[in-house]
Each structure stands twice: as C-alpha cells, then as structure tokens.
Amino acid sequence: FYVLVLLIMLLSAISSGFRTAFIPPGALVAIVTMFPRGVPDFFHGTNVFFYTVGMTWSLSNELFFYLLLPALFLAKSHTRSLGRGTAMLIVGVLAWRFGVFMGLNWMFLRSLFIGVLCYEICHARAFAWLRPVLAGPVGTLLIGIVLLIIVRDYDSAFYSRAELLYGAMFLIVACGNTGFGLLTHRATRKLGEISYGVYLLQGFALFTVFHHAHRTPATPLHHWVLAIPAVLGLIAVSAATFRWIERPCIDRSRAVAASITRLITVFTPHRLRQSS
Structure with missing residues (x-):
C-alpha cells in the first residue's frame, strides 16, 4: 500500500x-x-483517483474489522450476562463512532460479516452434513448456477441480493470446494499469493498505460494489444513486490502477532484462558 x-x-x-x-x-x-x-x-495532480480505481476502499474496512475483533473478544469474555451486554454495547458505540470518523461504508462491512457467517456454518456441528455435499460436484454445479444468475440479473455487486449470491459462492468454497482442482492448482495458488499486489496495483498499471501512453484505444484490437502486456507486466511486478516486500513483512509480523496475543492474554479472565 x-x-x-x-x-x-x-x-x-x-x-x-x-x-x-x-x-x-x-x-x-x-x-x-x-x-x-x-x-x-x-x-495537485490530475485524476489521482484513477491511479487506484477506488480499490483502497476495502483496506480501511478490513483494518476496522481486524481492530474490532480483539474488542469483541474481550467483551465476550465477561462471565455475567449483564456485564457482557454492557461491554458489547460499549464496543458497538465505540465502533460506530470510529467508523463515522473513518468514513466507512457500512454496506461493505456486511460482506466481511457474511464471510464470518460462512466460516461458522462450515465449522458448526449442526451443519457437518453440508460440508461434503458442497465440497463435491453438487457444490461446483451450484457455483455455476449462481454465476449464471448473477450475470443474467445483476450489473453490479452492490445489490443486496447479489451480495447474498456471492456469499453463497464463498460458502461453497469455504466448505472445501476446489472447482475440480482449479483452486488448488499450483498456478492458481501462485496467483493467489500475489493477488493483494494485483488488487492494489491494477489501477496504477492500467491507468498509466492507457492514459499516459496511448490515451483511449481506437478499436477493441488496440485495447487488447495494450491490455494484455499491461496485465502480464502487472503480474510480474506483483510477484516482485510479494517476494521483496510482502513476504518479508508477513514473516516479521508473526513476532508482532505473538506480542499482541500475550498482551490480550493479560487482560483475559483466567477462566477463559483455561478453556482456550
């Protein structure tokens, strides 16, 4: 970033x-x-927004969500229901005020909580029968059906029903569906590793090529002649940034995470530590 x-x-x-x-x-x-x-x-640059194509909207939402998790954990650790309810209320008010300060769009946070719900469903004992069903050919077929519905009926992911359909696809994948091995293929996993860099740098790469190099393509062929090398270059740059920037930071973050865990443990009731 x-x-x-x-x-x-x-x-x-x-x-x-x-x-x-x-x-x-x-x-x-x-x-x-x-x-x-x-x-x-x-x-005072021109068209600065297009260097990111608005892709940074998710980062502040994710940061807010990750900061909220320790607060929710501490609130949940209260033994008495009254104390737990009071703590959750305080966390909710603080989260709302912090969200207003950061200018967060609560609609986007719904997607994060849909992801949490999908995880809980996949790991709940009551839905143990569902995981093998969704992980097999039935789940792959359902993904195809859901994609057809989305393409046919929605031109944006911002519709609430479309959001639920995307959540259904995420649930299927979270339950172990690999799309006949496509999602676990070595090339797919490598692209997955560098996807954060691709996500952030795509606007910068494409806007730089189309706006600063050749302006608006005159024909579809002209468009793809520019787009394909730009995308290949974007993948190469993202692979480099992952190798020399992201991976070293990820490795170093483990020590930071361990320190945060120790700090949270200090403020966690002894009863909850024992159960963990």
Missing part, C-alpha cells in the same frame, strides 16, 4: 509538472487510515 502511495505521489507530481510540492494537510491522516474518504490530491 505504501509503495502504491509513493508511486501515486510521484506520478501526480509529474502530471502537475512539479509546479508545487504542496501536500494537503489531511493527506497524512488519509494515508494512515488507508484512504477511507478517497485518495487525496497529491501535489
């Missing part, structure tokens, strides 16, 4: 002809909170 920020600042400075080195006062806050209110206009 911060590599992307530096690239955006560099190109927006070039776009403005280095006329000014002014950075908006709220840019630092926007960077730390991962652009929940949009991409700031670095150096």
Whole structure:
C-alpha cells in the first residue's frame, strides 16, 4: 500500500509538472487510515483517483474489522450476562463512532460479516452434513448456477441480493470446494499469493498505460494489444513486490502477532484462558 502511495505521489507530481510540492494537510491522516474518504490530491495532480480505481476502499474496512475483533473478544469474555451486554454495547458505540470518523461504508462491512457467517456454518456441528455435499460436484454445479444468475440479473455487486449470491459462492468454497482442482492448482495458488499486489496495483498499471501512453484505444484490437502486456507486466511486478516486500513483512509480523496475543492474554479472565 505504501509503495502504491509513493508511486501515486510521484506520478501526480509529474502530471502537475512539479509546479508545487504542496501536500494537503489531511493527506497524512488519509494515508494512515488507508484512504477511507478517497485518495487525496497529491501535489495537485490530475485524476489521482484513477491511479487506484477506488480499490483502497476495502483496506480501511478490513483494518476496522481486524481492530474490532480483539474488542469483541474481550467483551465476550465477561462471565455475567449483564456485564457482557454492557461491554458489547460499549464496543458497538465505540465502533460506530470510529467508523463515522473513518468514513466507512457500512454496506461493505456486511460482506466481511457474511464471510464470518460462512466460516461458522462450515465449522458448526449442526451443519457437518453440508460440508461434503458442497465440497463435491453438487457444490461446483451450484457455483455455476449462481454465476449464471448473477450475470443474467445483476450489473453490479452492490445489490443486496447479489451480495447474498456471492456469499453463497464463498460458502461453497469455504466448505472445501476446489472447482475440480482449479483452486488448488499450483498456478492458481501462485496467483493467489500475489493477488493483494494485483488488487492494489491494477489501477496504477492500467491507468498509466492507457492514459499516459496511448490515451483511449481506437478499436477493441488496440485495447487488447495494450491490455494484455499491461496485465502480464502487472503480474510480474506483483510477484516482485510479494517476494521483496510482502513476504518479508508477513514473516516479521508473526513476532508482532505473538506480542499482541500475550498482551490480550493479560487482560483475559483466567477462566477463559483455561478453556482456550
């Protein structure tokens, strides 16, 4: 993300002809909170938003969700129902205020909680019979049917019904369906590893090629002549950023996670620690 920020600042400075080195006062806050209110206009650059194509919207939502989990865990650890209800109420109010401050779209958070619900269903004893059914050919067939419905009836994922259909596909995959091995293929797993980089850098790569190199393609053939090399280059760059940036940070994060776990344990009641 911060590599992307530096690239955006560099190109927006070039776009403005280095006329000014002014950075908006709220840019630092926007960077730390991962652009929940949009991409700031670095150096008075033009079309700065298109360098990300709005793809950073999910990052602040994910950050909020991950920060909320320890608070929910501590609230749930109260033994008395009254204390638990009070703690959950406090967490809810604080989460709402923090969400308002970060400008989060609560509609997007629904998708995160749908994912949590899918996980709980897949691991619940009451639905143990469902997992082998969805993991087999029946689940693959259902994915195909759901995709056909989405393509036929919806032109956006922002419809609530479409969101539920995507959740149904996620449930099937979470229960172990691999699409006849497609999702566990070595090439697919490699693409999965670098998908975060592809997700963040796609706007920067495609916008740079189409806007700064050749502007708007005149024909579909012209479009694909530009798009295919751009996508291949995007995959190569994402593989490099994963190898030299993401992977080392992931490895180092384990020590940080262990420290956070020890800190949470200090504030966790002894009864809950024993049950864990």
